[in-house]
Amino acid sequence: MTLFSIARKTIRQNFSNYFLYFASMIFSIVIYFVFVSLKYDQTIQATSDTSPKINSVFSGAAVVLIIFVAVFIWYSNSFFTRKRKKEVGLYSLLGVRKKQIGRMLFYENFIMGVLALIVGILLGSVLSKFFVTILMKIMGYNAIVNFTISLEAIINTIIVFTIITLITSFHGYRLIYRFKLIELFQADKEGEQEPKTSFIIALLSVVLIGIGYWLALQNMLDSAIWRKIGFLVTPLIIIITVILGTYLLFSSLTVYLLKVSRKNKKKYWNGINLIGTSQLLFRIKGNARTLTIIAVLSATTLTAVGAAYSLYYNNRSNVETADPSSISFIAEDNNIAEQVNAMITNSKDHDLIYHETISTLQVDADVTNLNSKFYSDEMIYTVVSNRDFNTIAKVQGRNDVLSLQANEAAVLDAMYSEQMSPEYVGSTISLKVNDRQENVTFSNLKKYSIFNYRTAGTTVVVSDKLFAGLAKEIKREDMHLYKITNEDDAEQLTKDVRTIMPDEARFSSFYADYAAGLESSGLMIFMGGFLGLVFLTATGSIIYFKQLTEANSDKERYEILHKIGVNKKEIRLVIAKQMVFIFGLPLIAGIAHCAVALTALSRLLQISLVVPVMICMGVYTCIYIAYYFLTVNAYYKTVTKTK
Incomplete structure (x- = not known):
């Protein structure tokens, strides 16, 4: 029997142990293949005007995916090698040379990689149409997707994952030479000393995370500490303090709290709490690095997916x-205005809700008195009369009326930000009218606009008398405003109107901006969602592998417990409590880090992220819970399996 056939037989007989690793590899290959397929997909290239940007985005995502999957496979391989130390030791005792053992492990990993590659490409090919349809739907396109298989994507995937498989297989081969025979049989006894910690280090973990959170929640635009440290250095400090604090949290604070809990004799000696607490105490420090990686990855994934879904x-x-x-649009040519009016009123797919033509003025202004850090000293405003504002506000269904007198003014700023915009109310600006200046004082601020931002920008409303005086010296511009039904499905009408519009018309439409936002945010959520699933699958699998490795080490201990009277129900309860701790810690830490990051982002962007973020966290938690039950069940079966 050859080493290759032995490797093949080993995989077949122990496939249940390999299944999650195999499934995770397949999932990673499917996602990578889909990403690369989307890059070359003809439907996307024919439908989207930004297909080059989409290609570059998916190329970048594919690189991130390659790095992560390579690390995951490398990490998983190490777990499997450690798990099989006794088996390798028996081979050595039987006279099998390390070179032959290494070759056998190389063949096993290579066979798994090749099988995963074949299955992954086949599944990816079958599912590619489905994924393209999802992407088109999310981005707001109704294109008909044809089933195609990209040869370039197949070649790309085969090359990448063959290299990864070869590297990890050689890693397993080389790992054998690092083991001494005594280590192979005493691997299960390694790391069984009670971990040491101190109150100072435990407290330091909380302090470091607290510093990171405090810096992240500062108003970065006004914060003196951000300015003092530097806008480039501060985020780096936040990342370092939070990651280091998380590691110390798992390696020191949890150990400290477990030792403190042992002092509660009544609870500690109650039932099987002694077993669960001792297991966790001896193992938690060894798991600290893994739990830190998972917590940070969870936070990064949740933040990225939450932010992308919030934009969508x-x-x-x-x-x-x-x-x-x-x-x-601004109409200087009446013929164009009439053509547009005819297109809109004759449209069969859209009913006209209103059409208003408003006289506006484009006025330069000296805004030095606004004392804004982010505005220049000169601005161009669209000026409109009090009467026209009230007319449009009523047509648009706004319960808002202005009554401006003399040189009073109101500012309409749809992009107003408390952090970046100036304090308008009470401030005076100077409107430049030929060789003189007209001072107006803002008495009102409206955080919306009656005009489209792309056409009008920031708008200033002045009294009817002042507007009439300004209009004698400044050329009027007629702004046409149309409101139609089904405006988010007005692709063809928007294209028809745009074709006859000159650049100076400053044309803008709801559909164009809505479609552009849907395309960019849809692309982000698609990419972030699937990358997030890969990260979640991989991190959940890493915990699974780690716990199964420990389950094999603990098997004899649980057999002893069963012999002295601990029933299987109690054993399952002990395992379930341990797994709650192992799965719960990184999940809670990841959610906490994510909550702080998205709170800071929410404050900066001034948008509510509560609903989308809660949805993302809910989905993430549900998948993690599924991994929890899977791990508890596998651990229990491993330690209760009798020969």
């Missing part, structure tokens, strides 16, 4: 704020 979730409301009208 808030896309419509953001566009409604920026574009209150479905179509808006």
Whole structure:
């Protein structure tokens, strides 16, 4: 019997132990193959105007995926090698040379990799149409997706994963030479000393995380500490303090708290709490690095997916704020205005809700008195009369009326930000009118606009008398505003209107901005969601592998417990409590880190992220719970399996 046939037989007989590793590899290959297929997909290239950008995004995501999958496979391989130390020791006792053992392990890993590659490519090919359809739907396209198999994607995937498989296989081969025979049989007794820690180090973990959170939650635009440390250095300090604090949290604080819990004799000696607490105490420090990696990866994944989904979730409301009208433009040519009016009124797919033509002025202004850090001293405003504002506000269904007198003014700023925008109310600006200046004082601030932002920018409303005086010296511009039904499905109408619009018309439409936002945020959520699933699958698998390795080490201990009267129900309860600790710690830490990061992002962008983030956290937690039950069940079967 050859070494290759032995390796093949070993895989077949122990496939249940390899299954999750095998499934995780297949899942990673499927996602990578889909990413590469999307890069070459003809439907996307024909449908989207930004296909080059999509290609570059998926190329970048594929590189991140390659690195992560390579690390995951390398890490998993190490677990399997450690798990089989006794088996390797028996081979050595029987006279099998390390070179032959290494070759056998090389063949095993290579066979697994090749099988995963074949299955992954086949599944990816079958599912590619489904994934392209999802992407098109998320990005707002209704294109008909044809089933195609990309030869370039197949070649790319085969090359990448063959290299990864070869590298990890050689790693397993070389690992055999590092083991001494005595180590192979005493591997299960390694790391069984009670870990030491101190209150100072345990407290330091909380302090470090607290510093990171405090810096992250500062208003970065106004914070003196951010300015003092530097806007490039501060994020680096946040990352270092939180990661180091998380590691110390798992390696020191948890150990300290477990030791403190032992002092509660009544609880510690109650039932089987002694077993569970002791198991955790001896093992938690050895798991600290793994738990830290998983917590950080969980936080990164949740933050990225949560932010992407938030942009997608808030896309419509953001566009409604920026574009209150479905179509808006400046008309200097009456013929163009009439053509547009005919297109819109004759459209069979859309009903006209309103059409208003408003006289506006483009006025330069000296805004030095606003004392803004982010604005220049000169701005161009769109000026409109009090009467026209009230007319449009009523048509748009806004319960808002202005009554401006003399040189009073109101500012309409749809992009207003408390952190970046100036304090308008009470401030005076100077409107430049030929050779003189007209001072107006802001008495009102409206955090919306009656005009589309792309057409009008920031708008200033002045009294009717002042507007009439300004209009005598500044050329008027007629702004046309249209509101139609089904504005988010006005692709063809928008294209038809855009074709006859000159550049100076400053044309803007709800559909164009809505579609662009849907495309970019849809692409981000698709990429982030699937990368997040890969990260989650891999991190869950790493915990699974780690715990199964420990289960094999603990098997004899649990057999002794069973012999002295501990029933299987109690053993399962002990395992379940341990797994809650192992799975719960990184999940809670990851969610906490994510919550702080997204709170800071929410404050910066001034948008509510609560609903989308809660959805993402809920889905993530549910998948993690599934891994928890899978691990508990596998651990229990391993330690209760009798010969």
